[in-house]
Amino acid sequence: MSVSVSEKVLINDFRRDPEELITSQVAAVERVLRSGQYVLGPEVVDFEKKWADYSGVPFSVGVGNGLDAIEIGLRAIGVGVGDEVITTGMTAIASVLGITRAGATPVLADIDPRTALLDPESSARCITSRTRAIMPVHLYGQVRGMDGWRRFCSDHGIFLVEDCAQAHGAVESDTPAGAFGEWGACSFYPTKNLGAVGDGGALNTTCESTALTARKLRNYGQSERYHHPLLGLNSRLDELQAALLSERLKFLPQFTERRKGIASAYYSGISTEKVKLLDPPLEPSAHVHHLFVVLAIDRYKLGAHLATRGIQTLIHYPIPVHYQQPYAKIIRDPEGLTATERHATECLSIPCHPNMTDEDVDHVINSINDFE
Numbered sequence: 001m002s003v004s005v006s007e008k009v010l011i012n013d014f015r016r017d018p019e020e021l022i023t024s025q026v027a028a029v030e031r032v033l034r035s036g037q038y039v040l041g042p043e044v045v046d047f048e049k050k051w052a053d054y055s056g057v058p059f060s061v062g063v064g065n066g067l068d069a070i071e072i073g074l075r076a077i078g079v080g081v082g083d084e085v086i087t088t089g090m091t092a093i094a095s096v097l098g099i100t101r102a103g104a105t106p107v108l109a110d111i112d113p114r115t116a117l118l119d120p121e122s123s124a125r126c127i128t129s130r131t132r133a134i135m136p137v138h139l140y141g142q143v144r145g146m147d148g149w150r151r152f153c154s155d156h157g158i159f160l161v162e163d164c165a166q167a168h169g170a171v172e173s174d175t176p177a178g179a180f181g182e183w184g185a186c187s188f189y190p191t192k193n194l195g196a197v198g199d200g201g202a203l204n205t206t207c208e209s210t211a212l213t214a215r216k217l218r219n220y221g222q223s224e225r226y227h228h229p230l231l232g233l234n235s236r237l238d239e240l241q242a243a244l245l246s247e248r249l250k251f252l253p254q255f256t257e258r259r260k261g262i263a264s265a266y267y268s269g270i271s272t273e274k275v276k277l278l279d280p281p282l283e284p285s286a287h288v289h290h291l292f293v294v295l296a297i298d299r300y301k302l303g304a305h306l307a308t309r310g311i312q313t314l315i316h317y318p319i320p321v322h323y324q325q326p327y328a329k330i331i332r333d334p335e336g337l338t339a340t341e342r343h344a345t346e347c348l349s350i351p352c353h354p355n356m357t358d359e360d361v362d363h364v365i366n367s368i369n370d371f372e
């Protein structure tokens with residue numbers, strides 16, 4: 001079967017955004033242009049309030065990107081040089097880079113192969129007298145076992161912080177992602193569930209003083225004009241991105257519902273022993289299906305097969321952080337990171353974006369089930 005380019009099922013397809021969303025974004029761009037104010041103005045204030053409300057936290061601080069959100073978040077709670085922060089190597093490198101950039105020492109624990117999320121037993125083996133924080137990454141959109149992580153942190157006397165880049169709006173047992181510990185770092189990279197038309201990020205927190213410090217850090221460490229009590233960054237969310245994000249946020253609830261619908265169709269429709277699925281969420285609100293990842297021993301063959309059917313696939317992530325050259329000597333679980341390494345060789349992301357049609361979803365399911 002041959003499929004023309006316009007019929008391809010892509011991992012993300014913003015060209016298929018609803019016309020109403022495109023029009024409202026064009027109006028938002030004009031609104032900012034005519035306002036004459038382009039950095040840290042009313043659009044940022046307005047978006048921060050809307051994002052905090054949507055996320056279920058009292059404070060949100062707009063920043064330049066998700067990487068900076070992690071650095072700023074750690075610095076805001078005083079985690080830095082000499083402090084170890086445990087996280088996972090099955091993530092975007094930015095998770096770990098943010099820890100390094102804050103001056104702290106990242107330590108990698110292994111994942112649970114059923115979910116690809118940070119594993120508590122491996123994390124316990126990573127605890128030392130220098131451990132100050134642990135940062136679970138809500139990979140693929142899943143928030144899971146957070147009560148356990150809270151206990152883990154109080155038992156060890158360390159901070160809980162969350163990488164929420166992939167889990168916008170996820171809620172586990174009535175607590176939203178980003179509200180379990182000190183803060184949640186958000187990214188608005190275009191492909192995230194809420195994406196900007198460029199780069200953006202936010203630090204969500206339930207703690208007012210963390211928010212206040214983050215506000216200073218994002219703007220040269222400035223408290224009031226020309227007063228710089230801290231050594232800060234230049235990591236400001238700009239007015240244009242904030243205005244565009246406010247428009248896109250209006251569509252996020254319906255987009256998230258659509259992602260959930262696609263994922264549940266995949267869970268019930270994909271049935272071939274060639275492909276394994278990760279554990280489904282324990283409660284629907286706790287997974288926002290940023291990515292839908294399948295596991296296959298023959299994943300390159302599966303990817304090639306799907307490509308012949310016009311279906312794009314990607315790999316999240318093919319090279320774990322400890323295989324990246326700057327992190328070759330990163331401290332890790334003394335028993336190794338075997339589940340992380342295995343996941344990296346078998347995972348394949350299939351399309352799961354809100355602009356997919358029902359026909360697209362059926363086409364993906366049938367094509368996977370046809371894989372020999």
Ligand SMILES: *Cc1c(COP(=O)(O)O)cnc(C)c1O
Nearest residue numbers: 065066067092094095165187189
């Ligand atoms: C995208 C992403 C980041 C980094 O966000 P940027 O805005 O690209 O800096 C961090 N962590 C995870 C898990 C991500 O997916």
